[in-house]
Amino acid sequence: MMFSGQLSANGFFAKENPVMKSLVEKANAHFDAMDVDKNGIVTEQESLLWRQNRFKELDANKDGIITEGEYMGFLGRELKDKITDMIWRRDVRKDFRRLDRNLDTKVSRKEWLAPSFWFVALYDHDDNKEVSREEFIGSMTFKYPPRNILSKD
């Protein structure tokens, strides 16, 4: 795996750490799912496509709105082990609240798609307007400092 060298820092960030390993695996799987043409780069368009398809799965009762229950229920099915589950679940809940821009405790289709439009700005570490796998994984594993563009407004 191409990141093993870069990620083998001490402690939590060591690739041997099972929590970290699981996070990296999940981030890699997420990247693969978004990278439709498999060129190792995720564009804004690919991010948008992924979110559009994901919305259909997340909106279980097809009313055009994602509730926290639908969100947790759907993502919960992907959880496998307990320690990462705790971290994942906490992050998932945080993500849901962040997605809910108008604070009505629901995530509309528009709210759900919005992150696609800042996807590149968020993860493009070297400012070449593309998000490589290395940049995406690096952001997930805190190798790169988080770009706090979500809290600007």
Ligand SMILES: [Ca+2]
């Ligand atoms: Ca691509």
Ligand SMILES: [Ca+2]
């Ligand atoms: Ca909302």
Ligand SMILES: [Ca+2]
């Ligand atoms: Ca880049």
